[in-house]
Amino acid sequence: MHNAAFGVLGMDWIYVAFDVLPGEVRKALEGIKALGMRGINVTVPHKGEAFTSVDVLTPEAEATEAVNTVVVEDGRLVGYNTDVYGFRRALMEAGFRPLPDKVVLLGAGGAARAVAYAIGTSEGVEEVVVLNRTEERAERLAEEMGMRTGRKFLPGPLSEDALVEAMDGAGLLVNATSVGMHPDVDSSPLPSAEVLRPGLWVYDIVYVPPRTKLVRQAEGRGAKAVGGTDMLVYQGARAFRLWTGLEPPVEVMRRALLEALGAR
Numbered sequence: 001m002h003n004a005a006f007g008v009l010g011m012d013w014i015y016v017a018f019d020v021l022p023g024e025v026r027k028a029l030e031g032i033k034a035l036g037m038r039g040i041n042v043t044v045p046h047k048g049e050a051f052t053s054v055d056v057l058t059p060e061a062e063a064t065e066a067v068n069t070v071v072v073e074d075g076r077l078v079g080y081n082t083d084v085y086g087f088r089r090a091l092m093e094a095g096f097r098p099l100p101d102k103v104v105l106l107g108a109g110g111a112a113r114a115v116a117y118a119i120g121t122s123e124g125v126e127e128v129v130v131l132n133r134t135e136e137r138a139e140r141l142a143e144e145m146g147m148r149t150g151r152k153f154l155p156g157p158l159s160e161d162a163l164v165e166a167m168d169g170a171g172l173l174v175n176a177t178s179v180g181m182h183p184d185v186d187s188s189p190l191p192s193a194e195v196l197r198p199g200l201w202v203y204d205i206v207y208v209p210p211r212t213k214l215v216r217q218a219e220g221r222g223a224k225a226v227g228g229t230d231m232l233v234y235q236g237a238r239a240f241r242l243w244t245g246l247e248p249p250v251e252v253m254r255r256a257l258l259e260a261l262g263a264r
């Protein structure tokens, strides 16, 4: 995605991948300064370690306690979380606006934190129900995001009863669990698909495959559903802008991403 963008803009830049062991993130980050790199992305499982290793945090990184993009500014490591922007922009581009009063969020892992913060700071949202397999994690996330955003966050287990109750009056359902992700492509995070109905918006942040079982279930029941590719494109586009100061060629990036995903 980034190399395609550098190529089309005729930039002599390159994006490369490095495997870094847990516990080595701080050293890796010091290394990028020494190597004269402009910045990096950080992915699972290192976003939390990057959060505690950078010199400066932006508000989104602080709120989510996760850093997915680092920019070297005047010799200092500045940590961003562009997943928040990526998710918000993907919702807007899908036409999911204005957001409804009530949103149901499935999951309480790293990505769910970015999604919860993005939703909790969006205009119009009054209540967010967070359902997770491990209920204590939903409780922690709901309490913390409620405090950070001032919105009502209610936790619960990811059970059929809790889902049916949560979906009553909800206009948007977001999956931020990893259920349905390759190779588990025949699984859906929903204990019951009965909650899907015409008029409901469904956003699945899983992007491999681009059309998950949840997206297919939702469309089959008349809901409007979108997969996670756009969130990935827009978090990348934001990082591109932060590193280069240039307008990202979003369509080129999207095409390169879809080609790479199709190649799996």
Ligand SMILES: NC(=O)c1ccc[n+]([C@@H]2O[C@H](COP(=O)([O-])OP(=O)(O)OC[C@H]3O[C@@H](n4cnc5c(N)ncnc54)[C@H](OP(=O)(O)O)[C@@H]3O)[C@@H](O)[C@H]2O)c1
Pocket (backbone or CB within 6 Å): 044, 083, 086, 106, 107, 108, 109, 110, 111, 112, 132, 133, 134, 137, 158, 176, 177, 178, 179, 181, 189, 205, 206, 207, 228, 229, 231, 232, 233, 235
């Ligand atoms: N589109 C994008 O740009 C984007 C960005 C970031 C992440 N993602 C995707 O988002 C997904 C989650 O990533 P993450 O970083 O948040 O992972 P994570 O921190 O490991 O969290 C995983 C979440 O999925 C839940 N889960 C896992 N297996 C489950 C199962 N069998 N049944 C019910 N719940 C289950 C976990 O519940 P427990 O708490 O009970 O373990 C937890 O809430 C991944 O598929 C990732 O690729 C997409």
